[in-house]
């Protein structure tokens with residue numbers, strides 16, 4: 215779907231989230247969301263907060279799983295995705311605290327494998343992801359699934375790509391302070407979601423959007439694997455669509 219403006223894209227994605235929450239809530243069931251960080255989803259979070267404040271959208275039946283977090287990373291650090299989610303979304307809506315899940319970047323290295331396996335089990339226990347929102351990195355990553363990732367991958371520790379660390383440098387003041395690793399849902403975890411919306415805005419995303427959509431599925435661009443999913447939609451603005 216190509217939108218004239220990023221604001222329209224954000225409104226449409228937020229409407230999809232609202233439709234799911236309301237349908238699940240009418241059936242007395244939880245709505246299980248997979249959520250991204252980055253600049254792209256901020257408009258969606260703002261629109262959902264507006265729907266909560268002005269239209270009474272109720273998040274009490276919402277369960278969330280974030281896709282990734284830097285490692286090492288303390289949850290209250292400036293660049294932490296835990297902090298990002300609180301500040302940009304969770305602090306402004308009524309999602310019960312116990313319903314929020316974000317991979318931890320503050321555990322000792324030897325505890326990561328078990329934590330990743332436990333994260334997968336928690337998604338299963340919640341009934342799987344109903345709707346997963348995604349951004350895309352210029353390396354083609356979804357979550358932090360850098361080149362080399364495959365559909366067999368589950369939640370795990372990965373080494374960040376050079377492009378990713380360059381793009382993150384301004385958040386960390388200098389590239390040398392960007393963590394070298396991250397924990398991320400795997401491509402397999404992502405493909406298990408019942409519905410996926412990948413969002414991309416801006417001219418700088420145009421080359422990778424073209425590759426993701428037009429190349430055959432391949433491990434160099436993990437977003438190409440979304441072509442294998444039955445219910446995945448790319449939401450792009452005109453600038454991000456300009457090389458299609």
Ligand code: GLP
Nearest residue numbers: 250251252253254349350351357
């Ligand atoms: C980070 C996140 C990704 C996100 C990407 C794009 O690398 N781990 O999940 O999709 O950034 O970020 P932005 O939306 O700021 O371009």
